[in-house]
Amino acid sequence: MSEKTIIIGAGFASATLSNLINDQNLMVFDKGRGPGGRSSTRRVENIGLFDHGLQYISPTIKEFDFFLNQNLKSSIKEWSGNFHVFEDSKTIDSKKYIGKLGNNSFVKDLLSTKVEYLKELVGLKRRNNKWALQFKDKDTQDCERVILTIPLEQCQKIINPLNLDLTFEGSMQPNLTAMIAFNKPLEISSVGIKFQKNSILRWAGNESSKLRIGNNENLELWTLQSSLDFAKKYCHVYRDKKEKVLELMIQEFFTLLKIKNVETSYRDIHGWLYAFKSEGFSNRFYWNKDINLGICGDWMCGSKVEDAWSSATLLANQINSS
Numbered sequence: 001m002s003e004k005t006i007i008i009g010a011g012f013a014s015a016t017l018s019n020l021i022n023d024q025n026l027m028v029f030d031k032g033r034g035p036g037g038r039s040s041t042r043r044v045e046n047i048g049l050f051d052h053g054l055q056y057i058s059p060t061i062k063e064f065d066f067f068l069n070q071n072l073k074s075s076i077k078e079w080s081g082n083f084h085v086f087e088d089s090k091t092i093d094s095k096k097y098i099g100k101l102g103n104n105s106f107v108k109d110l111l112s113t114k115v116e117y118l119k120e121l122v123g124l125k126r127r128n129n130k131w132a133l134q135f136k137d138k139d140t141q142d143c144e145r146v147i148l149t150i151p152l153e154q155c156q157k158i159i160n161p162l163n164l165d166l167t168f169e170g171s172m173q174p175n176l177t178a179m180i181a182f183n184k185p186l187e188i189s190s191v192g193i194k195f196q197k198n199s200i201l202r203w204a205g206n207e208s209s210k211l212r213i214g215n216n217e218n219l220e221l222w223t224l225q226s227s228l229d230f231a232k233k234y235c236h237v238y239r240d241k242k243e244k245v246l247e248l249m250i251q252e253f254f255t256l257l258k259i260k261n262v263e264t265s266y267r268d269i270h271g272w273l274y275a276f277k278s279e280g281f282s283n284r285f286y287w288n289k290d291i292n293l294g295i296c297g298d299w300m301c302g303s304k305v306e307d308a309w310s311s312a313t314l315l316a317n318q319i320n321s322s
């Protein structure tokens with residue numbers, strides 16, 4: 001039997017769609033091992049939890065705030081503490097939601113349908129008024145309607161062979177995120193620091209201050225996100241130069257915050273080839289009702305989870321009314 005709707009990707013846009021699309025017969029496929037996409041959490045035994053993608057959600061649209069509280073009330077909490085911009089010490093005082101058990105629970109707890117993991121879509125063909133999906137593991141699936149919620153470059157790979165005369169502006173930018181457990185508190189008064197002019201760092205977040213079960217209380221956990229220039233330089237090669245890249249980021253953090261005599265008990269780094277898109281937002285979603293093909297994701301509206309939600313919500317409304 002063929003499915004009615006198949007969604008590709010199990011990130012926040014997909015989880016939003018799974019709640020809004022009127023279809024009992026919905027399936028989600030993702031190439032990863034679990035839900036979340038860029039809303040991801042790494043759990044390290046005896047160390048703790050690192051949100052190495054999405055740090056927090058700060059709703060600016062009241063409907064989005066309502067959606068979060070309506071659908072995720074028991075899974076989220078506010079991240080409290082001081083947040084500031086390094087260069088001018090300005091406070092960042094917006095409300096910041098995090099997942100109680102890690103930021104991947106934003107997606108895990110929102111998804112309302114079955115997901116098959118380790119399923120990478122590599123091809124899409126139109127056959128007898130249906131879609132034929134081809135996965136990397138040679139598996140195939142048929143369905144009436146397909147929705148792609150995958151980052152721009154990955155999406156283009158799938159849709160270009162369809163010759164739909166569909167072009168999207170801009171490209172997604174990389175990011176490198178270091179996860180570090182320090183062997184003692186750093187005694188920094190802020191739990192989140194934004195670097196606006198630094199050539200190596202753009203953000204530092206104190207993961208221990210998220211107060212989650214599973215964090216080793218004898219250590220202080222931080223995530224450091226790289227600047228765009230630094231990511232452009234190292235994202236393609238960081239796997240072969242892990243120690244060097246980590247050391248550059250950690251030493252920069254120590255220098256900026258004047259930290260001395262602290263050692264690390266754990267350190268690792270994750271590279272996001274397609275982290276953010278910061279310009280070129282002409283269509284907020286794509287829906288072609290003649291061939292039942294939809295596309296949505298943060299990159300169609302902006303660079304944040306709220307943009308993934310906006311794009312998915314607009315697409316779901318369009319599909320439900322067509």
Ligand SMILES: Cc1cc2nc3c(=O)[nH]c(=O)nc-3n(C[C@H](O)[C@H](O)[C@H](O)COP(=O)(O)OP(=O)(O)OC[C@H]3O[C@@H](n4cnc5c(N)ncnc54)[C@H](O)[C@@H]3O)c2cc1C
Pocket residue numbers: 008009010011012013014029030031032036037038039052053054055056057058119120121122149150151154175177225272274275276296297298299303304305306308
């Ligand atoms: C380092 C970092 C920090 C961030 N910090 C914040 C923040 O603090 N606040 C905020 O609001 N936003 C932040 N963001 C952005 C936020 O994470 C994204 O806006 C949001 O997660 C995007 O959701 P999505 O569903 O559109 O895409 P994704 O989460 O990328 O989901 C797409 C899914 O598609 C899957 N996929 C891709 N190709 C295929 C394929 N061919 N076949 C099958 N599956 C495929 C992927 O595995 C992935 O799970 C951050 C992002 C990064 C990288």
